[in-house]
Amino acid sequence: MKILIINGPNLNMLGLREPGIYGDRNYATLCTLCEQWCAEEGMECELFQTNHEGAIVDKIQEAYGRFDGIVINPAAYTHTSVAILDALKAVSIPTVEVHISKVSDREAFRQISYVSLYALRTIEGMGFEGYREAICALKKHLNK
Numbered sequence: 001m002k003i004l005i006i007n008g009p010n011l012n013m014l015g016l017r018e019p020g021i022y023g024d025r026n027y028a029t030l031c032t033l034c035e036q037w038c039a040e041e042g043m044e045c046e047l048f049q050t051n052h053e054g055a056i057v058d059k060i061q062e063a064y065g066r067f068d069g070i071v072i073n074p075a076a077y078t079h080t081s082v083a084i085l086d087a088l089k090a091v092s093i094p095t096v097e098v099h100i101s102k103v104s105d106r107e108a109f110r111q112i113s114y115v116s117l118y119a120l121r122t123i124e125g126m127g128f129e130g131y132r133e134a135i136c137a138l139k140k141h142l143n144k
């Protein structure tokens with residue numbers, strides 16, 4: 001079982017970026033934890049981070065036939081990107097959406113998630129642990 005973990009814009013700035021909201025651990029730590037959690041579940045993973053919407057679309061398209069599942073934190077593109085939603089629908093790969101912060105308790109403009117219209121589940125407000133939850137949810141779904 002091989003999964004792709006996609007992180008969108010500004011998540012490479014974790015640690016520096018609004019630590020009161022996103023915590024003080026950095027993106028490298030998140031990657032190490034995700035690799036560890038996937039290994040514990042007996043899953044292979046690839047990690048991908050970009051600040052560019054089109055690069056996320058390209059990566060999702062390239063995942064077709066190569067990955068069994070996707071964990072995605074589209075970051076700010078969550079709230080704007082029909083293109084990412086359409087790419088996920090096009091490849092039809094089971095996907096779990098994750099957010100570090102509790103977006104549902106934040107600004108009005110964060111209350112729309114296009115990706116959630118496709119995702120099996122949306123996990124929010126659990127910090128980095130949310131990725132573990134997403135990995136396990138994906139495994140459970142793929143084992144059905």
Ligand code: DQA
Nearest residue numbers: 073075076099100101103110
């Ligand atoms: C985020 C929440 C988004 O609203 C925000 O734009 C991000 C990160 C999160 O992980 O909590 O960049 O996806």
